[in-house]
Amino acid sequence: MSLKPYWEYSRTEYKVLPFKQARKVFRNWVAISKGKEFVPGKPRQELVGKGLFNISIVVYGFDLLTEIDAEHFQHLSADELYEFLAVLGQIDVVSTYGCVVNWMPNSPNQLLSRDEALVIFPHMNKL
Secondary structure (H helix, E strand, O other), X not given: OOOHHHOOEEOOOOOOOOHHHHHHHHHHHHHHXXXXXXXXXXXXXXXXXXXXXXXXXXXXXXXXXXXXXXXXXXXXXXXXXXXXXXXXXXXXXXXXXXXXXXXXOOOXXXXXXXXXXXXXXXXXXXX
């Protein structure tokens, strides 16, 4: 969160679903977030510390963030995203059935160029 000035892209998605359907969607989103990989054979960033990485956060629960307007949630600014992540960190564990956080790439010497990141994560919105 302290690197907010360096945030460049985001994508948020929010769904309200019946319990059984929510569990299925959660598992699907987790599989998608874990399945994002860089295509081998392409050059990576030369210098460690320069480039982009992706963080996927998938949360599944009940009575979470009920005050959020789902339409507004699709187009958060950097400040709104920061506020949302702060609220997400305050969610009571009792209300959560699952939470997965994935970093991509896993190694600092494999940071993505802007073009690589947009190929792997094409639905990102510029902040």
